[in-house]
Amino acid sequence: MKFCVVGINHHIAPIALREKVHFKETDIIACSEQITGEGIEECIIVSTCNRSEIYFMSRDVIADCGRIKQFYQSYFQTPIEDAFFIEKVSDDAIRHLFYVSVGLDSAVVGEDQILGQVVDAQETAINIGSTGKGINKIFREAITFSKEVKTQTNVSHTPVSIAYIGVKQIARFVDLKTARVLVSGLGNMGRLAAVHLMDSGAEVFVTNRTIENSYKIQRERPGVQVLPFEKLKENIERVDVVVSATSSPHVIIKEEHVAGIQKPLYILDLSLPRDVSPDVGEKENITLFDIDSLQKISEESQKQKKEILDGYRDAIETKIQEIQSWDLNRKVDPLMKSLNERCDEIANQTLNYIFRKTELNHSEQKKVDKIVRAALKKVMREPILSLKEMEDFAKKESVIQTLEEMLTK
Template sequence: MQFGFLGISYQNARLEIRDKISFTDAMKLDFFQKAEAVGIQQCMVLSTCNRSEIYYIYIEEKQKAEIRHIYEEMFPDVEVRAYLSELSGEPAMAYLFRTAAGLESLVLGEDQILGQVKEALEDSRAMGYSGKELNRIVRGAVTCAKQIKTDLKISERPLSVSYIGIRMLEEACGLTGKRLLVIGSGKTAVLALRYLCGYESVQVTACSRNKAHARRLLEEFPQIGIVSYGERYEALKTCDIVVSATASPHLVLRRKDFCPVRPLTMLDLAAPRDIDTAFAEDSLVRLINLDTLQEIAADNRRDRELLAEKSRERIEAAVQETAAWLLQSRMDMTIESLQHRCGEIAEDSYAYLDRKLELSQREKKMLKKVLYASLQRLLREPIRELKRLDTEEEQEEYRRLVRQLFQI
């Protein structure tokens, strides 16, 4: 019995390829059924925008080729083989553990993948394709990932300059109850609006050159106000904070065109800059620009990489423990068969003695307990030795001996 991995991810396939290799719920069930037909009883599909991966338990080496063939047949319009990665044993386990911890993600240490791994296992269980071994391995990966996130807090070091900028605004002047002006309607501005609208009691006004873009902003953020680009300086007079994130090739806010009369925090998320650096000379203004944010993001990225190394050390230990468990579990059926055989012998012996002896109910109960306990005691040391076997070759040799000796 062995653990296997097969699949594609952003690491070995471009987005246009990944878009064509994605599992719907119906396709997952189809895959499970086809895998079961070749003897693979335990299987999990992890399908996200960045990966379409299979984790499975196999008995025979030929099943690896069979499940690969099934995967390829699921996507006949793509030359899947050119993009597939494949691992077995501890390397496959280590990859799953790293994936659950966010160490194999496009954004190092991200949190979302952990929930996706848990959901993939639940889907497998609901459809009847997850057993003791797969459950133990995946849950081990999830538990390890949770411990890493709790202890090392790798995902708490933000990498998005928009998010870092909003965090800096919160630290600098607080956001709750503040009036904000967001200039721009592109991706960066929309991301900033999403972060800002998550705070309580903020009054947000968006400023856009393009009326169609402004309408789209209102569809996503119906609670905000909208002003035209030409009204930006007038709107600025009543604001506590301004966030500018346009694609303009020239300055959007010039110091010579606006003189603050009240404290104002300015966040410039644009490259090239939107906000005149001369504002920084005004005692009423605090200016945060992209250079500062990028330095923080770079520092956070280095911190994440260092924490990722610490995470890998923990993962290595957890994988070795899980692999040892899986190796021992291969003897479980043999041990269960031995115990079942002893139970049969104890039952036969009790039935014979019960016919030959006149025993009270208390004596019958005692006799049955003694017979079972005696045979279990006889098996205690052999079972202990079976659990200590640490190679597949030894395990197979002892399985044959047990079957022969005990006729099971």
């Protein structure tokens, strides 16, 4: 089987499309079950604010990649041009997963959250039973490698999440030490933003549909003030900056929520799907930043981190070769079993013929039996051992395929 990935990400798909094909947590279980119920044996869904990607193992790459593309369009009821899909197979797909996990493929290079999101995606898939030995091996190698890189380089010691970059962008326009900021939504992104804002000296108000989450962060950071989620318009009117990071599938902040705003208001929308209607950003006195508009921020910081991570590209290529070698070698073991079974069949037929044509006693038959079986297994074993040691992966795969076809006839 081939390791594949098909999906949508920030490199080629605009945010207007990405927010339509974003997998919520509740989607992932149902979608994984549907995908694996349609002939694809193993799959893992990675869904973040910048990407919606389905990784899977395939016996028929062309058919299965087409099936996944059609699944995106039918499940989300959204037509998607083929040009907006990424589609990678085998080495390219493994390389892509490594780049994603280590932060090389992120909108903000080296960002902190993506590795945890990849780990969570695999754990979810394992729990719902949509993975197998092959895909788990590849994800495990990518995760382990990425953890080692982050430890060796300390690349995560300087925060570079979208939340951090967003706060830094707001700080270009507002003195955060005197600013009043509302953070709406207290998932990972919202909490990160709230912490960065407090560390910058801002007066922070938080609001969340589940009010206990607001009180939880207030207990951790006593300076935080809790506001009722139901009074969103009034909450917005009392602050200078709004950071919205909910997991709502629908727009939260609309034009009516900012009607009558006379003073400058800066809104940071960290959600996907977007929390803030694009029309809000067209209002006078309001400046709106969304995820895509933050990608060009802090280019120098990203450049430095990219240079560090780029130094690991050769190591990634080595890991890809090791994974491919492991994958091919695990195909050799079933071949060995099939060949041993075939040897036994030939030995049985040969010995039956010899014993019918000769008058050997029991002791002599045992000796002949041992000689024949040992000779056959030696003939079969040496080519298999040579196959395992073969370094040309393309030739090795071709030989394995030929042997598999021969043994199934």
